[in-house]
Amino acid sequence: MSRLLSEQEYRKTRAFKIKRWYRGEKDAYIGNIEMKPQSPFHEDIETAKQRTHDEAMLRRAIYDIEHNKKLAVFSKLYKVVSVLFVFALIGILLYIVSYLPPTGNAANPDNNEVAAKYIEDGMKDTGAVNIVTGMILDYRAFDTLGESNVLFVATCTVFMLLRIDTKSKKREAEENDRVYEPKNDIILQKVAFFLVPMIIIFGIYVILNGHLSPGGGFSGGAIIGSGLILYVNAFGFKKIERFFTQKTYKWICFTALLFYCLAKTYSFYCGAHHLETGIPLGTPGAILSSGLILPLNICVGLVVACTMYAFYAMFRKGGF
């Protein structure tokens, strides 16, 4: 063979590797990706005993349909009545809908001075090109303040239910994380490597342009949250904990909501007393415009993103 390279050097070249891969002699993923077949479900004897005992107890004490005639009748009746109820409700609602004003009719009661002012004066009053954002964050900001607190209280309730506080249980949960899927999936990691920055940047764009184009805090926050969830799926909790831990979550939520509360307290107070807030509205269409709407959008976006990620982490392993 007339070769410029020796056999050993040739083996190091990319051409050889590609050729080998093409022939199917070597699987590129061996050694790089954890390839763990699913292990069959194991249950130690104690828990199995406990489980069968519980099930038997449940059947005997509560769902003893063979001996408890009342319960048997009830459970059958329940199914029938619930189906009847649902159909009755559907029927009633459809009947009502047929009496409602037709959609898109100009003479409908909801095409009144309220909607007209939002459309005509929205840009002048709030400085936001996107009327919807102007409506939820300026005209009716009190409702949105309540709505972002709904998210906050919902995460608190999920925390209450799912958060694991004892150290041993927490370690167990961490070890059991990803029992059923391989770690370091290269395909997922490579895809996430390209996608996550784009998703997060897109989310930031949607939040920052909330007052200019469709979108805003809620939708942008949801996009960022899904980016974070993709990241944690690809790279695991260890990597994400370098920049996003429970502490970060707590402080981000705290700062965003507190800023929201304080800013709105100030603006409500000024509004009710007919004082000027001193916050410039700017030129509509510019990125730095529309007064408080931009910072509030950022706050809402942060809260929503954190909430989305916190829900995922809670259900996944009971903590961050």
Added chain:
Amino acid sequence: MDFVQNVPFFSILLSLGSGVLTSIMSKKIARMWNTFVLIAITVMSAALFVYMLDVREPFIFMMGHFPAPWGNEIRAGVLEAGMALFFCIIMLLSMKGGQKHIDEEVEEAKINLFYIMINLLLSSLLALIYTNDLFTAYVFVEINTISACGLIMITQHGRTIEAAMRYMIMSALGSGLLLMGLCILYDITGHLLMSNIKASVAYVYAQGTYNVPLIASIGMICVGLAIKSALYPFHTWLPDAYGYSTVSSAAILSSLVSKGYIFLLIKIFFRVVGFDIVVDSKIVNIFFVFGLLGMIMGSVNAILEMDIRRMVAFSSVAQIGYIYMGFGLGTTFGVIASIFHILSHAVTKSLLFIASVGLTDASNNSRDFEDLTGSGYRNPVAGIAFTIGACSMVGIPMFSGFISKLLFAQAAVQNSIFKLLPTLICLAISTVLNAIYFMKTVIRIYTPASAVRYGYLKHAVGKDVKAYPVYTLALVLLILLNMVLGCCSQPIVNWISSGLGMFG
């Protein structure tokens, strides 16, 4: 604008903000901050109440720079200010009365979450009281529901999680119906602001074009709120939720959360739809029937119950029945009686819950009737408080329960014979049934325990039953409040009727 008119807005935002603040506080500071917020809002509401009694003219507070149909607004009158004051007092006393149990039963790491829930619950109750906008009301109904759910399951064992689950499902159904009702109402009136809806509804009703959706939306709103406040056939979530959660949660849930929804319903009756149209729609008759059923069935279930906390919980079903029966009478005086009963029941039920937990503490934490024998001697304060609460529930003069029964009877007498007779008969039956289960308990706790059992209990309880000054103080204040409602009822009734007059 007078400075005191900032109170509604400031108290809502203070409690909302302190919910957020509590998330980073340590356990001890969170507790102190919560007490501070409750006291501060109580004081502010008292100032507002005094001011309103003087001015006797409702005022509107703009939430933001835009006037009402476009922006949000809140509205306060005598009734709202008084309700806010009363709710804050009851909440403060319930928290303080159950403080020891909160510290013991709630996990160390989760106690912050508990105070977050309490703060947000307070803000949502205040917002429900003051709001003049239906959508704002809906948003705060959501906060109210979720935080009430959190309060139920803060002590985590199977029972509370099951109870929270049931509560969540029933509440979700209620919220769904409420939201659909509001949507239909918006579709046919084009407004979310309460006063504007009332004008449009009167117009629409006179025209008769949208009568079917109008009646349906009233029905859906009423049923949704009735589910959330546990009117009789929808009461199944109640006994577990009140019976197994920590005592402060139970007291707050029974005396405030369900009352918040009822207050919203009154508001919808008077300020959104107009009481004439509600009476005309015959929905009040449905309330009347189920209210009467609830009065009887709640008491029957309470008699059958052998667990003191669940017994008190079932008694709530009966009392909610009274309130809806008052709406069902279809007269303004009936609604006044119902509002008085809201106050009376709130003050009595929190007293009973807190007293009953003192009795169970003195009986080795057993809630069984057998073990409660003689507990009135082992924990004298709780025994006396329970007896007074029971007297009030049964309707002994001097206490608030008597006045509300009297008012209901008066309201019934003004009605036609078809509502007069059932009301009076059911009132009588319900009073007897109340007396059966409450007097049974009072006799039980004052029967001296046999020497063997007493020795065993004393050994088991040990030195745990010492008087906690805060607990005693909370009970004494609740008893005093009860006596005030029972002895000086006339000014309070006057206040309610003038408040209701400036409601619409």
